[in-house]
Amino acid sequence: MRKIMTSVLAGIGLTLACGTSVYAQEKELTIFWAEWDPANYLQELGNEYEKETGVKITVETTPWADFQTKTFTEFNAHGDAYDLVVGDSQWLGAGSTGGHYVDLTDFFNKHKLNEVMAPATVKYYAEYPG
Secondary structure: OHHHHHHHHHHHHHHHHHOHHHHHHHOEEEEEEEOOHHHHHHHHHHHHHHHHHOOEEEEEEEOHHHHHHHHHHHHHOOOOOOOEEOOOHHHHHHHHHOOOOOOOHHHHHHOOHHHOOOHHHHHHHOOOOO
8 A cells, every 4th residue: 555655646746846837836736535544645745845845735635435426527527626636546447538637648758657667557557448
């Protein structure tokens, strides 16, 4: 679990580091996730990020039972309530075919992430279709 959490947080951190120009102008970033301890830890990291950059990070959470419904309602409405959603791997198919995810293939290749991510992580979390 710790390795998965570290991978998620590293990915979020890399996304923030590589795309800070937009967020630096906005001065606020809202991340949506299910209500559990890793989301609380992400908020702590967000608080540290704010101290270093001045960009406020708010991790909004909802109970697991409502997480998918609330996320896909926002996706389908093309809403802008969240800057980033820490989605569930079970949603990859529906999220991809529904046009709700950003294609990060070019980003992945440009930053040579295959050299820093575990092969199993790439295979099961970064490839669709398999």
